[in-house]
Amino acid sequence: xxxxxxxxxxxxxxxxxxxxxxxxxxxxxxxxxxxxxxxxxxxxxxxxxxxxxxxxxxxxxxxxxxxxxxxxxxxxxxxxxxxxxxxxxxxxxxxxxxxxxxxxxxxxxxxxxxxxxxxxxxxxxxxxxxxxxxxxxxxxxxxxxxxxxxxxxxxxxxxxxxxxxxxxxxxxxxxxxxxxxxxxxxxxxxxxxxxxxxxxxxxxxxxxxxxxxxxxxxxxxxxxxxxxxxxxxxxxxxxxxxxxxxxxxxxxxxxxxxxxxxxxxxxxxxxxxxxxxxxxxxxxxxxxxxxxxxxxxxxxxxxxxxxxxxxxxxxxxxxxxxxxxxxxxxxxxxxxxxxxxxxxxxxxxxxxxxxxxxxxxxxxxxxxxxxxxxxxxxxxxxxxxxxxxxxxxxxx
Ligand code: LMR
Numbered sequence: 001x002x003x004x005x006x007x008x009x010x011x012x013x014x015x016x017x018x019x020x021x022x023x024x025x026x027x028x029x030x031x032x033x034x035x036x037x038x039x040x041x042x043x044x045x046x047x048x049x050x051x052x053x054x055x056x057x058x059x060x061x062x063x064x065x066x067x068x069x070x071x072x073x074x075x076x077x078x079x080x081x082x083x084x085x086x087x088x089x090x091x092x093x094x095x096x097x098x099x100x101x102x103x104x105x106x107x108x109x110x111x112x113x114x115x116x117x118x119x120x121x122x123x124x125x126x127x128x129x130x131x132x133x134x135x136x137x138x139x140x141x142x143x144x145x146x147x148x149x150x151x152x153x154x155x156x157x158x159x160x161x162x163x164x165x166x167x168x169x170x171x172x173x174x175x176x177x178x179x180x181x182x183x184x185x186x187x188x189x190x191x192x193x194x195x196x197x198x199x200x201x202x203x204x205x206x207x208x209x210x211x212x213x214x215x216x217x218x219x220x221x222x223x224x225x226x227x228x229x230x231x232x233x234x235x236x237x238x239x240x241x242x243x244x245x246x247x248x249x250x251x252x253x254x255x256x257x258x259x260x261x262x263x264x265x266x267x268x269x270x271x272x273x274x275x276x277x278x279x280x281x282x283x284x285x286x287x288x289x290x291x292x293x294x295x296x297x298x299x300x301x302x303x304x305x306x307x308x309x310x311x312x313x314x315x316x317x318x319x320x321x322x323x324x325x326x327x328x329x330x331x332x333x334x335x336x337x338x339x340x341x342x343x344x345x346x347x348x349x350x351x352x353x354x355x356x357x358x359x360x361x362x363x364x365x366x367x368x369x370x371x372x373x374x375x376x377x378x379x380x381x382x383x384x385x386x387x388x389x390x391x392x393x394x395x396x
Contacts, residue, residue, distance in 0.1 A: 012130040012368055020366040028364035029386065031377040034182070034346045035251060036314050039379045044314070046249050048307040052296035060292060067276040067284065069098020070291035076298035077257035081211060081225055081240050086232065088261050095272035096259035097279055098286045102212040103131055105241030105258035109208055110139030111278045112260075113173060122173045122208075123164070125149070127370060129182045132175060132210070144168070149184045154339040154351060156186050162199060170204045178240070179224040180213035180345025183372040187217060187344060193227045197234045207231050208239040215247040217344045219315035221308060237261050244294050246346065247311050255290030314376075318346065321378040328387030333395065348373040352394060359393040 010018065016032030038044050068074070074096040082089050099105040113120055122136050125148035136143050146168070147160030165174070181187055188196060200207060209228055215221040231238050243256040258275065262268040279285065297303045322341045325348070329337040340348050352360075352371035360367065365386060367373050378386060 012370075016366050016368055019361065023364050023366075025364040027385075029366065029377065029382050031365065031367040031374045031386075034246065034374045034376060036246060036249060036346075036376040037379070039317065039381070041377070041379055041382070044249055046307065046310045048297045048303045048310060049248060049250070049293055051303060051306075052293045055296055056292045060288065062288070065098070065285045065288050065291065067097070067280045068272065069286045070288070070295060072299065073098055073255075073291040073295045074257055074259075076295055077242050078259060080214070080221065080298065081228060081242055081257075081259065082232070082261075083222075083225070083229065088232070092265050093262050093268050094259050095262055095268045095275060096257055097272065097275045098291055099241070099256045099258040099279075100254040100283065100286060101245050101256040102210060102241055102243035103135065104254065104286075105243070105256045106132065106135045106210060107139065107282075108258045108275060108278055109239055109241060109260075110136045110141050111282070112275065113141050114139050115278070116274065117173070120171065120173055121169070122175055123168055123205075124175050125177065125181070127183060128175070128177075129210075129212075130368075136175075144172075146174070148181075149186055149349070151351070154186075154349070155342070156188055156192070158188070158192055162195065165196065165199050165203065165205065168203065168205065171206070172203075173206045173208055174200060176207050176209050176227065178209040178211035178214065178227050179217035180347075182212065182345070183347050183368070183370060184349040185343025185345050185347045186349070188227075190226060190230065193230045194234075197231045197236065200231075201234050201236060206239070207236055208241070210241045212241070212243040213246055213345050214242070215308075215311035216315050216318070216346055219312035219319075221247070221311060232261070237263075244290065247314075248294060248297065248307065250290050250293065253290030253293065254287060255294055318375045318378075321375050321380075321383060322348065324380065324383045325375075325378060325387060328384055329390060332387055332391045346374060346376050348375050350390070352390065356390075356393045359396070360389055363389045363393075365389050 020030040078089050078094050088094050121142045121144050123144050123146045124132055126145045146164035147157045150157035214224045217224045239260045245251045262271055297307050326337045326340040350371040350373050354369040357369050
């Protein structure tokens, strides 16, 4: 039956973890997958999550959740993404289901598009998180790309982006990164978002926000949702994929929320019922534990305040590692590495080529072949080694 099946190519991100794990060198460094580490290189469980675990322990049975997941969790998530007092939230006009984190939300969106907007195209930034291509491709949605990053300036290609948005067929779907663009760490400014929003409104495009890093860009969860706020105030209908993998450190719990704003409550009921229908056929209903943890944290003012503090702590450690990496690189090389501190969020798009990255593998330093460094894996203990190795391979 399976003789013709060829081996799938290694995943560009998770494949790096496989390489790292296979390396026997005790001093190896993994800067591949975006997963937060403390300054000793260890994974972190947030105190707010530990406290939530204590509170929910033994309190619930192991029953199925409904197809759309835990309602309380979705309500908290919508307030976090769209704002507590937003009339769409208070007026019950947002269709939402609990999802299997960012990938799960994006896949539900892609399936929803395929089913209810057949023939519509999704526009994806160049570059983007590699899994976006898998997700929309596997859901059989036609993909197009639009300019986003300018290698020459290591910044935003704002003019190129605006030209591509203007040239796209009206009513297209645009996959935007709400904050902390993955992999480049380059975000539009608030004013640029305003211009993008205005143009997309004129063209009748639909913005879908992948918000996997709320809190990681600025350390402030409210501020990191500003792009969504800007689009909503322009009267856009929007969609959003939320993930609690990074900002609450719930990677393995696979917990997130998929939402679409609607014109009225009836529309919301219909849209949400179809989201649930897709969920039912795909995985039936989502897992319980992460939803209980998030609801407990977001539902308690003290735990929520602690969470905000802890997200800021993670973001601040990453920012300090950017400075340390830049300083080390500049003092070794004498060249400018300003883009390391200009970029924001979990990743640094270093500008290194796949040849440079291959040479770093020889030194047991692992990152994705596009030169993306997960800054969350950089520590005061490994930053000097990393800078030296980066200088060696880039100056060879
Ligand atoms: C990443 O980009 O490293 C993360 O979003 C993890 C993943 O699943 O790829």
